[in-house]
Amino acid sequence: MKKTGAALAAACMLLAASALASAPARADDGAAFKALYTEEWQWRMGQRLEDDEDDVNGIRPDLPRIDAATQQARLAYWQRVLARLDAMSPATLPPAQRIDYAVYRAQIAALIENQRFREYEKPLNSDSAFWSNIAGEADKSFRTDAEYAAYVRQLNDMPRYFAEATANMRAGLARGFTPPRVTLQGRDKSVAAVAEETALEKLAYYRPFKDMPSAIPAARQAELRAAALRALRESVVPAHQRLLAFLRTEYLPNAAEALAAERLPDGKAYYQSKITEYTTTTLSAEQIHQTGLAEMAKIRAEMLEVIKQVGFQGGLPEFLQFLRSDPRFYARTPEELLMRAAYIAKRFDGKVANYFGYLPRSRFAITPVAPEIAPYYTSGRGGPGVYMVNTYNLPARPLYSLPALTLHESAPGHAFQMPIALEQKGRPAFRNAYISAYGEGWALYTERLGVEMGIYETPYEIFGMLSYQAWRASRLVVDTGVHAKGWTREQAQAYLRENTALSEHEVATEIDRYISWPGQALSYYLGQMAIMEARKKAETALGAKFDIRAFHDTVLNLGSVPLPVLHARIDAFIAEGGKSPYPKED
Structure with a gap:
């Protein structure tokens, strides 16, 4: 039986807390967990959902596939991963892996919920959109010929990517799954800035080619610049022109009027998942x-x-x-x-x-x-x-x-x-x-x-x-x-x-x-309330032993984690006498 967002949340949070409980660690459990997340992460990189370790600076030669069939295949894959996770006993993992497990399970659960509600059919809001996120690639650090060549290929992949995003948005529009229309007023201007620009060198996408590293020979720089301008003229600008027409004639005029997330399809469960x-x-x-x-x-x-x-x-x-x-x-x-x-x-x-x-x-x-x-x-x-x-x-x-x-x-x-x-x-x-x-x-x-x-x-x-x-x-x-x-x-x-x-x-x-x-x-x-509560608890329990530097170092050393994991880590910090996670230098 498929869990609702609330039920999945409850299970996720319970495991996030229980994953830190003490129990005898078993090496085979740790190896199985590592094999699972390593396999899934490699698959995720192959899907272009994360930066590949082999892509220097994350400059990719193509953009992710985001069509509906691919999205449904991702949902099925993550559901299988979650089933394998739930077959494990996190309490038998080594201590560091118990935190990893809690973070990873919450992450996979959120990915599943996003796929289940087809969040990919709404790839924009008043703050950001898929096209502006892609434009941010131009701000990365370019150093080698290979990186520039990969980026040119990425620019040429934009028409396919935009077409898939448009198809997803059209599907969302058909079922009333869009941001409220009133929040999208004027958001087409950033698309128009590209679609209507005639001086291609002024586009943000061309920025990396204006000042190229001297290690790349001048003749090759000229070739790469010419390839970039061709990609802008033949791929990037036309993709934006088609997107702009879709936004102005179809999407924006017909976006949902209702504001509430709970009025979207399966809205109560959807909002709880958020x-x-x-x-x-x-x-x-x-x-x-x-x-x-x-x-x-x-x-x-x-x-x-x-x-x-x-x-x-x-x-x-x-x-x-x-x-x-x-x-x-x-x-x-x-x-x-x-x-x-x-x-x-x-x-x-x-x-x-x-x-x-x-x-x-x-x-x-x-x-x-x-x-x-x-x-x-x-x-x-x-x-x-x-x-x-x-x-x-x-x-x-x-x-x-x-x-x-x-x-x-x-x-x-x-x-x-x-x-x-x-x-x-x-x-x-x-x-x-x-x-x-x-x-x-x-x-x-x-x-x-x-x-x-x-x-x-x-x-x-x-x-x-x-x-x-x-x-x-x-x-x-x-x-x-x-x-x-x-x-x-x-x-x-x-x-x-x-x-x-x-x-x-x-x-x-x-x-x-x-x-x-x-x-x-x-x-x-x-989130702030959780950190302040954790600090107050540590100050009360440790008294004169409490060191604000050690507390802050512990919170930041932990990295991005669900709030139940943070609370459990501060409980351990208290039990350890409030010591810093970093060894003291002699």
């Missing part, structure tokens, strides 16, 4: 909604204390209007915003030794969000090697929120946490997959940590942090309100507007993101 995927919990929509309301009340009380501290005469609505309208809180140029972000990042560097023992080897750049996506993009985004700051519409980018944003997206948030996870040796490749509840929970936790670290220099910056906390807590209310309680777009916007200092532009773009991306917004605050 809750499970993004929060790694078995919480219901109602439980999350009530948690959000309770947390919002706490944060509002903190906001009122700051208003009193600065001596403002008026309540929260008046203070929010003051923050949104006073020019002192806004940069006058994009460069000013970028430089302020850099200053905040360097302030963290001066505090880091007191809060972290292990530091990542990699560094990150601070760059503006690309102009073609900036109008619909978040205020910032970070990851390995980069912290992108949105310099579009400067009156929507308050400086008092920039410290919280910078901590979240750069260090010690995403541009710090992700590299540390990648630097851990000896882990299976599937452990590098990103789990939103952990990753976003950590990044949000660092915003609060900034108070302890002394990053916030004014009460207004403290309020900016609280506004960001309210922003994430309000997502628990808004996401469940829209997708399970029938809230309107206007109702959701009003809630965000009345409870945070976000600009009107950010209110609009964020709400459309939550509407078109069910469940993802829930991961942030629930």
Whole structure:
């Protein structure tokens, strides 16, 4: 009998916790588990769903197959993998593999649910889309002739890939499985920017060919540039032109009007599957909604204390209007915003030794969000090697929120946490997959940590942090309100507007993101709550032995894991006396 999303979630979370239980380890069980995930991972790479170890820098000569038959074959394959996993006893695995098992089983379960609900028929939302994800390939580091040649082949594969994506979207459209129409307004512009461009050298896809390594002979560089321009002219631009026609004449006019995920086909189970995927919990929509309301009340009380501290005469609505309208809180140029972000990042560097023992080897750049996506993009985004700051519409980018944003997206948030996870040796490749509840929970936790670290220099910056906390807590209310309680777009916007200092532009773009991306917004605050609960438990149990650096090192060393696994690891951290996972140097 096929499990529902909720039942599968319950089984997954139970195993995530039980996988860490003590039991005699059996070498044959560990070998069988390793053989299973190694086989599946190699198959996954062969499907072009992950970067192949043989593809330097992940520059592939082709794009994945995404047609319906291939997608159904993947579902059947992962179901067989899950059956083999469930035939194992995780408690008999070696200790490190028990964590691997919990992470891997949750990962396979989420992949199955995405295939079962045919998520591939909805490969876009208000925040991102399959065509923009493909465009990001041009930002990779190109060094060799082979890499450039592979990329040219990839460009020539685009018509096939776009045709399969279009067929999937058409199937989703036929059964009413699309993002809500209102959240897709204007999202065709990024396609049009390619489809209507006549100067091919201006396209982002051509960027790697503008400044090629001197190790490639000049004559060969000329050949590769000519091949790239031919691929752009004969494959890339026509593929975008066909996609643009489909979007404008068929998809966008007929996309679903209803906002709620629960109104999609098999909607209640679908939304619960998204809750499970993004929060790694078995919480219901109602439980999350009530948690959000309770947390919002706490944060509002903190906001009122700051208003009193600065001596403002008026309540929260008046203070929010003051923050949104006073020019002192806004940069006058994009460069000013970028430089302020850099200053905040360097302030963290001066505090880091007191809060972290292990530091990542990699560094990150601070760059503006690309102009073609900036109008619909978040205020910032970070990851390995980069912290992108949105310099579009400067009156929507308050400086008092920039410290919280910078901590979240750069260090010690995403541009710090992700590299540390990648630097851990000896882990299976599937452990590098990103789990939103952990990753976003950590990044949000660092915003609060900034108070302890002394990053916030004014009460207004403290309020900016609280506004960001309210922003994430309000997502628990808004996401469940829209997708399970029938809230309107206007109702959701009003809630965000009345409870945070976000600009009107950010209110609009964020709400459309939550509407078109069910469940993802829930991961942030629930993840932060899990880390804060784990820290409080460790502080209480360890007393004077508690070392904040050892705690942070333990959380980050663990890498991206389901929240039950995090809790179990901190229980072990307490039992071990609060020691760091890294050996002390003599």
